[in-house]
Amino acid sequence: MITFIILQSIFLNTTFAREPVASNDKNINTTLQGMKLAKGLPAHRLNAIKGDISFSQGNYFEAQKYYKRVINDTNVRDSLNLLMRMEFMLMLSFDRMEEYSLIAHSIEDFETSALRVGNKAYLAAVPFFKGKIAYYSGETEKGYKLMKQAIDMMKHAGGSESTNYLMYFNNNFLKMLQKDRMPDRALATLKEMEAFFAQRPGGQQSIAFPYEVYLKEYYGCRAITLQRIGHEEEATQWYNKFLSMQHIYIYDYKSIEYYLFEKRLYDDVIRFGHQRLDHLAAVGDTLNPVCVTIYRLMARAYTEKGLYKEAINYYGLMDKANEELTRLGELSAVDEMSANYTTYIAELDKQHRKHTYRLVNVLVIVAIIIIMSSLISLRTMHYNRIIRKKNLSLVKTIDELMRVRRAAYQTAPASPDPSEGRGEQSGSTFASPLPSEGLGEAALQESIADACAGPRKSMESITEYQERKKFARMNHDIVEKKLFLDPTLTRTTLLEKYNIPRNNFSPMFQKFTGTSYSKYINNLRLEEAAKMLKEQPNYTVESIANDCGIPSVATLYRLFSQKYGMTPTEYRQTVLLSDTIDEDEDDE
Numbered sequence: 001m002i003t004f005i006i007l008q009s010i011f012l013n014t015t016f017a018r019e020p021v022a023s024n025d026k027n028i029n030t031t032l033q034g035m036k037l038a039k040g041l042p043a044h045r046l047n048a049i050k051g052d053i054s055f056s057q058g059n060y061f062e063a064q065k066y067y068k069r070v071i072n073d074t075n076v077r078d079s080l081n082l083l084m085r086m087e088f089m090l091m092l093s094f095d096r097m098e099e100y101s102l103i104a105h106s107i108e109d110f111e112t113s114a115l116r117v118g119n120k121a122y123l124a125a126v127p128f129f130k131g132k133i134a135y136y137s138g139e140t141e142k143g144y145k146l147m148k149q150a151i152d153m154m155k156h157a158g159g160s161e162s163t164n165y166l167m168y169f170n171n172n173f174l175k176m177l178q179k180d181r182m183p184d185r186a187l188a189t190l191k192e193m194e195a196f197f198a199q200r201p202g203g204q205q206s207i208a209f210p211y212e213v214y215l216k217e218y219y220g221c222r223a224i225t226l227q228r229i230g231h232e233e234e235a236t237q238w239y240n241k242f243l244s245m246q247h248i249y250i251y252d253y254k255s256i257e258y259y260l261f262e263k264r265l266y267d268d269v270i271r272f273g274h275q276r277l278d279h280l281a282a283v284g285d286t287l288n289p290v291c292v293t294i295y296r297l298m299a300r301a302y303t304e305k306g307l308y309k310e311a312i313n314y315y316g317l318m319d320k321a322n323e324e325l326t327r328l329g330e331l332s333a334v335d336e337m338s339a340n341y342t343t344y345i346a347e348l349d350k351q352h353r354k355h356t357y358r359l360v361n362v363l364v365i366v367a368i369i370i371i372m373s374s375l376i377s378l379r380t381m382h383y384n385r386i387i388r389k390k391n392l393s394l395v396k397t398i399d400e401l402m403r404v405r406r407a408a409y410q411t412a413p414a415s416p417d418p419s420e421g422r423g424e425q426s427g428s429t430f431a432s433p434l435p436s437e438g439l440g441e442a443a444l445q446e447s448i449a450d451a452c453a454g455p456r457k458s459m460e461s462i463t464e465y466q467e468r469k470k471f472a473r474m475n476h477d478i479v480e481k482k483l484f485l486d487p488t489l490t491r492t493t494l495l496e497k498y499n500i501p502r503n504n505f506s507p508m509f510q511k512f513t514g515t516s517y518s519k520y521i522n523n524l525r526l527e528e529a530a531k532m533l534k535e536q537p538n539y540t541v542e543s544i545a546n547d548c549g550i551p552s553v554a555t556l557y558r559l560f561s562q563k564y565g566m567t568p569t570e571y572r573q574t575v576l577l578s579d580t581i582d583e584d585e586d587d588e
Helices: 002-013 021-037 043-056 060-071 080-096 100-117 120-136 140-155 162-179 183-198 211-228 232-244 253-262 266-282 289-304 308-351 356-411 441-451 462-480 491-498 502-513 517-535 541-547 553-564 568-587
Strands: 015-017 204-206
Touching: 043 060, 043 080, 060 080, 080 100, 080 120, 100 120, 120 140, 120 162, 140 162, 162 183, 162 211, 162 253, 183 211, 211 232, 211 253, 232 253, 253 266, 253 289, 266 289, 289 308, 356 517, 356 568, 462 491, 462 502, 462 517, 491 502, 502 517, 517 541, 517 553, 517 568, 541 553, 541 568, 553 568
Parallel strands: none
Antiparallel strands: 015 204
């Protein structure tokens, strides 16, 4: 009972009093042990603490999982402050994993919720996230301006956790300045932070933000800045302070990366990497974003030392870890769906244990039996007929979609002049996104009109407008000049020809077409292939593949089947059959 009362107090505040460096691990372990004993605590409080601990350890996949569970818990829907904190920590997890597209997708809803709650700390987080998005989108100065605004707002936010968030904001701002090699601006920021770190701030510290972690990052940034302005002895002193911080959860040696490589301390890089990897292996946590950073730094260090075999090994480990993290993210999403579904079933079971559960099971079993029996019977009796009708229907649908798309493209409103400033004629059009199968003509043209709205949207920024113009020009050439038929067409070609930043290319295609570049080009080629299969019955499938820019017959078969539900040969045969049926109907 005593453990329950103590933990309940801890979880209600989601904070704990600061202890000396050496005792932080003991605090967390004690908390975890107490959580096991406090079985009567609500699940959302346990999940909030588990999320904060995972975040502090750099395991952001796990942190996201626990934060999402709290957000989706029906018992906390009326607790706006708790929901806001979980949404904020979830976005910080995205930030740590550099998933800025996920932040951009959620930032408007987050800002609306922050205004409704009226929490100054969360309102300060809005320009912070927007600044990170702008910075990593290539708008460096805009990113800096927003980050400074966020820091100034957080200084005046008040509240028990604003100090922790301020540490996080400042250290992120410093890392951006270090990346852009701006030692003068970095030094000014460090001086502003000097008073903050000169004495340990009072109050309470969140589990998610161990003070020592951010103090160590501050030491690292100070060493880098002093080294770059020529104060090497002072830089060495701050580096030694950095080394003196031995807290178990201080894992982010990325904060000292520039110093290590500019001073050619490659052995230190390798030593740090092995120490951290050994610790992760000891606690059974060998797959998280920290590992990717460690592998990258060690591979670079071995390369600089001329040990290329070892470097290749760590680059391989880095690629493998990235692949596994991607897979883990997908599995995590499935796991969350499963967890939410399980919670729903559990609640339903409590309310209708005696009657509803049996009825649902019986109905499900009966429905499955009836459906399976019907499917088997229909498949046995009407297989050939169904396939024939399906193929005929597919061909008609494909023809109709292609006709509607061509008409829609021709009648689409003019896009922003892609040739403005180049002395070319205006009036080009912007093709609608390709993944529009199944849309009617009206919906399709509406989609195209939305995509072409350009500067007519009052809220659209100049940058977005210029981006839209640039994409419209490129898309016009791809479609009208049939660049997509060129098998040698590559992203690099388009990047160079239309002067598009590499990191904007994929987001640009996703934004204006709703799909990836590869799928967009392949869809254009497949439509051209379908047209040739119908209009050129004497052409071989191989020649059609070559004319459409598709590298091989096997690739054409695979992509065509995925898109249209039949092979090119089946499509051609069905087209001929459809023509025959139409002729017979005309004769009658």
